[in-house]
Amino acid sequence: MPLLKRREFFLGSIILGLVIAIGFRAPVFVTPESLLNIITDTSFLFMLALAQMIVILTRGIDLSVAANLAMAGMLTALASRAMPEMPIVLIILLSTLYGLALGIVNGALIAALGIPPIVVTLGTLAVYRGLIFVVAGGQWLTSDDMTPQFLAFPKATLLGISSLVWIAAFVIAGFWFFLNETRTGRALYAVGGNPVAARYCGIDLAPQQLLVYSIAGSVSGLCGYLWVSRYGIAYVDIAQGYELTIIAACVIGGVSIAGGVGTVSGTLLGALFLGIVVNALPVINVSPFWQTAISGAIILAAVIVNARAERKTGKLILPEARLLAGASK
Amino acid sequence: MVDEPILRLDHVTKQFPGVRALHDVHMALYPGQVTALLGENGAGKSTIVKILTGIYRPDAGAIHIGGKLQSFSSPRDAWRSGVSAIHQETVMFDDLTVAENIFMGHMPLRSGKRIDWQLMNARAAELLKSVDADFGSEVLLKRLGVAQKHLVEIARALSHDSRIVIMDEPTSALSAREISDLFLIIAQLKAEGRAILFISHKFDEIFRVADRWVCLRDGEHVGEGLIKDVEPRGLVKLMVGRPIDQVFPKKKIEIGEPVLEVVGLSNPTEFADVSFTLHKGEILGFYGLVGAGRSETMQALFGVSKATAGVVKLNGKTLAISSTADAIVSGIAYVPEDRQVQGTVLPFGIRENTTLASLHQHTDKGILSRVSEQKITRKLGGRLSVKAAHWEQRLNELSGGNQQKVVIAKWLATSPKILILDEPTKGIDVGSKAAVHEFMGELASEGLAVILISSELPEIMGMADRIMVMHEGRIVKNFTRAEATAEAIVTAATGGGHHAAA
Numbered sequence: 001m002p003l004l005k006r007r008e009f010f011l012g013s014i015i016l017g018l019v020i021a022i023g024f025r026a027p028v029f030v031t032p033e034s035l036l037n038i039i040t041d042t043s044f045l046f047m048l049a050l051a052q053m054i055v056i057l058t059r060g061i062d063l064s065v066a067a068n069l070a071m072a073g074m075l076t077a078l079a080s081r082a083m084p085e086m087p088i089v090l091i092i093l094l095s096t097l098y099g100l101a102l103g104i105v106n107g108a109l110i111a112a113l114g115i116p117p118i119v120v121t122l123g124t125l126a127v128y129r130g131l132i133f134v135v136a137g138g139q140w141l142t143s144d145d146m147t148p149q150f151l152a153f154p155k156a157t158l159l160g161i162s163s164l165v166w167i168a169a170f171v172i173a174g175f176w177f178f179l180n181e182t183r184t185g186r187a188l189y190a191v192g193g194n195p196v197a198a199r200y201c202g203i204d205l206a207p208q209q210l211l212v213y214s215i216a217g218s219v220s221g222l223c224g225y226l227w228v229s230r231y232g233i234a235y236v237d238i239a240q241g242y243e244l245t246i247i248a249a250c251v252i253g254g255v256s257i258a259g260g261v262g263t264v265s266g267t268l269l270g271a272l273f274l275g276i277v278v279n280a281l282p283v284i285n286v287s288p289f290w291q292t293a294i295s296g297a298i299i300l301a302a303v304i305v306n307a308r309a310e311r312k313t314g315k316l317i318l319p320e321a322r323l324l325a326g327a328s329k
Numbered sequence: 330m331v332d333e334p335i336l337r338l339d340h341v342t343k344q345f346p347g348v349r350a351l352h353d354v355h356m357a358l359y360p361g362q363v364t365a366l367l368g369e370n371g372a373g374k375s376t377i378v379k380i381l382t383g384i385y386r387p388d389a390g391a392i393h394i395g396g397k398l399q400s401f402s403s404p405r406d407a408w409r410s411g412v413s414a415i416h417q418e419t420v421m422f423d424d425l426t427v428a429e430n431i432f433m434g435h436m437p438l439r440s441g442k443r444i445d446w447q448l449m450n451a452r453a454a455e456l457l458k459s460v461d462a463d464f465g466s467e468v469l470l471k472r473l474g475v476a477q478k479h480l481v482e483i484a485r486a487l488s489h490d491s492r493i494v495i496m497d498e499p500t501s502a503l504s505a506r507e508i509s510d511l512f513l514i515i516a517q518l519k520a521e522g523r524a525i526l527f528i529s530h531k532f533d534e535i536f537r538v539a540d541r542w543v544c545l546r547d548g549e550h551v552g553e554g555l556i557k558d559v560e561p562r563g564l565v566k567l568m569v570g571r572p573i574d575q576v577f578p579k580k581k582i583e584i585g586e587p588v589l590e591v592v593g594l595s596n597p598t599e600f601a602d603v604s605f606t607l608h609k610g611e612i613l614g615f616y617g618l619v620g621a622g623r624s625e626t627m628q629a630l631f632g633v634s635k636a637t638a639g640v641v642k643l644n645g646k647t648l649a650i651s652s653t654a655d656a657i658v659s660g661i662a663y664v665p666e667d668r669q670v671q672g673t674v675l676p677f678g679i680r681e682n683t684t685l686a687s688l689h690q691h692t693d694k695g696i697l698s699r700v701s702e703q704k705i706t707r708k709l710g711g712r713l714s715v716k717a718a719h720w721e722q723r724l725n726e727l728s729g730g731n732q733q734k735v736v737i738a739k740w741l742a743t744s745p746k747i748l749i750l751d752e753p754t755k756g757i758d759v760g761s762k763a764a765v766h767e768f769m770g771e772l773a774s775e776g777l778a779v780i781l782i783s784s785e786l787p788e789i790m791g792m793a794d795r796i797m798v799m800h801e802g803r804i805v806k807n808f809t810r811a812e813a814t815a816e817a818i819v820t821a822a823t824g825g826g827h828h829a830a831a
Binding site: 183187203 | 416420435620622801
């Protein structure tokens with residue numbers, strides 16, 4: 001625990017320092033509206049990074065989340081165009097179910113057939129992207145194809161906070177509860193930390209895999225509708241490459257690619273960090289050509305810091321070393 | 330004596346590809362009694378444990394518990410039927426807390442199916458107290474030492490409140506005091522009417538705690554009875570299938586001049602003040618409990634990890650080893666303990682594995698010579714009598730014993746001056762074991778200096794010219810072949826003047 005907490009404190013301090021530093025260059029950046037805007041913008045990343053985190057906890061990876069999001073978004077937009085009367089609750093549910101179905105495909109291939117997650121999700125990424133083109137007949141759906149209520153929902157506010165942020169808050173609370181308060185949630189740490197030991201405890205990998213890819217799919221599906229309605233457009237390439245940003249948020253937040261290590265708070269801080277960097281660069285007049293390179297460099301720096309923190313320490317064999325470690329726990 | 334067994338295994342058979350692990354084995358456990366399961370490595374003891382804990386399913390045969398036929402399809406089924414186990418390898422979760430490790434898979438819940446953290450931590454603390462642990466329940470497991478982790482494993486087995494407790498070498502990493510504590514726990518479990526299956530290589534322990542014994546050899550049941558009716562010598566004979574004195578082909582070899590001198594080798598957490606001298610033609614044994622720092626010391630010598638203080642001299646010249654490549658060039662070879670992970674590249678063939686550490690010898694202007702590789706592979710493979718269809722056969726198609734021979738061949742191909750063997754016969758069959766021992770003796774007689782790390786007392790006593798005993802990262806005692814007795818070695822290794830045996 002102390003190591004993780006220390007990491008979160010460290011990351012939190014960096015974020016605070018970053019915000020203050022940018023505030024000196026561009027005071028407009030630190031106004032409440034601007035900060036709330038960043039949170040709203042980063043809501044997708046919060047939700048998707050948590051979904052990715054539970055996959056990574058089991059030593060997996062889901063590269064298909066952004067493709068899933070685009071596919072579920074397109075299908076939902078098509079359904080809404082066909083049935084303009086559909087209530088918003090049903091639209092959200094439908095989008096989530098589309099995502100769930102695509103997630104189950106991943107989970108089944110990985111859990112039942114034992115194919116490595118990176119191979120499966122790289123394949124389904126291409127399949128889902130391709131299918132978007134097929135189901136939409138190659139056309140783009142713009143805000144003209146969507147009903148006003150379909151478009152209005154993500155912009156609606158409650159207590160001055162957009163529905164997008166509210167939904168993200170619910171999803172975050174759900175993940176926190178699941179990972180910290182349920183047996184299944186803790187079991188994810190077990191299968192990722194040591195699959196053999198988990199088996200000895202009666203926890204098999206396959207059902208856990210099916211579960212995490214299904215959850216990742218559902219969250220992607222939910223984000224599909226929200227994304228399409230927020231930006232008022234659905235086409236093949238939406239959220240193209242976003243899976244890499246999502247994975248980067250996890251890694252910056254201290255999720256170990258080797259599995260079994262990661263916290264909700266760490267991942268959220270990782271996502272927030274990226275959200276701030278992406279939003280701040282244009283504000284401080286960094287050329288768009290540089291922005292991608294700078295984001296990349298920052299991600300690399302964060303990974304290096306992580307790797308150093310995880311550096312293997314020696315075993316505690318000498319009695320004096322054990323005492324020391326015990327005292328500093 | 331209670332005559333009604335609580336658990337009965339009948340006609341149990343288990344087959345693995347190419348290996349018959351168990352054949353028509355029967356066994357019974359009685360409430361309030363400790364049954365010792367005896368057998369050499371590879372005799373089928375672990376398979377029995379894995380069948381009883383639901384990790385393997387037997388191909389044939391029946392398990393009855395309390396008179397009811399059982400069929401375990403997962404470890405969960407096993408503990409629901411009242412069987413729990415302390416496993417030989419500590420199978421645990423480094424990044425979780427001690428309490429989570431103890432209750433993983435059966436965490437206590439409160440309303441709403443939520444984990445009851447308070448209750449869990451409190452119950453874990455109670456269990457830890459009952460095993461006399463000196464750490465809290467909310468510490469991360471990776472902060473603990475090997476012996477402490479073992480206590481967690483014991484606490485986990487107790488957490489199931491099982492009628493049947495399996496202990497697979499529970500003392501291999503414990504100190505004398507901790508072993509005494511464990512025996513108190515066993516006495517209490519017996520008093521509560523639980524049945525215990527106790528697996529150990531140490532006869533003093535078996536004779537101290539067990540009421541009954543069952544012996545396996547090569548996967549078959551070769552005998553059983555009451556402990557009070559037998560003597561250790563008879564049991565050994567039954568286990569090995571021949572008198573023990575014939576097992577070790579130790580040759581009388583003239584010990585030559587010093588080759589390797591190590592003075593004050595230290596590392597901040599793993600070992601301290603390790604000093605010894607290794608001579609030409611000598612087999613120097615390193616004995617100790619699992620986790621006593623033997624492998625770590627050797628890994629530092631071999632450049633896998635770093636020593637922070639100390640001097641290493643090879644033939645009088647001080648060595649600065651900062652990588653394994655340095656060590657290999659200097660003439661040090663290390664055959665690691667974990668064959669599958671550290672020793673072999675399983676999808677590679679025998680030839681590729683054999684030449685892996687000495688590729689430069691088979692290279693001409695940067696291009697590998699297959700002919701030269703084949704020559705050395707045939708030579709060493711033949712000498713070690715590796716049993717394989719052909720020299721290109723993939724390692725994962727060979728038995729453990731033959732894999733180990735290939736690992737040894739790989740290091741001999743580097744023409745070393747010093748060969749470090751870390752548990753070279755762990756988990757390999759009796760035949761291969763004898764071949765490895767024979768070969769070790771031969772190498773020494775050719776003037777190679779050998780360091781043998783082993784946790785098997787007979788092997789160390791049978792093969793080594795001198796024996797260094799390590800405890801908690803330090804050499805606490807050394808014996809010549811003549812003065813070594815099993816009792817003295819074990820006393821030193823378990824850390825003390827007060828010996829655990831009765």
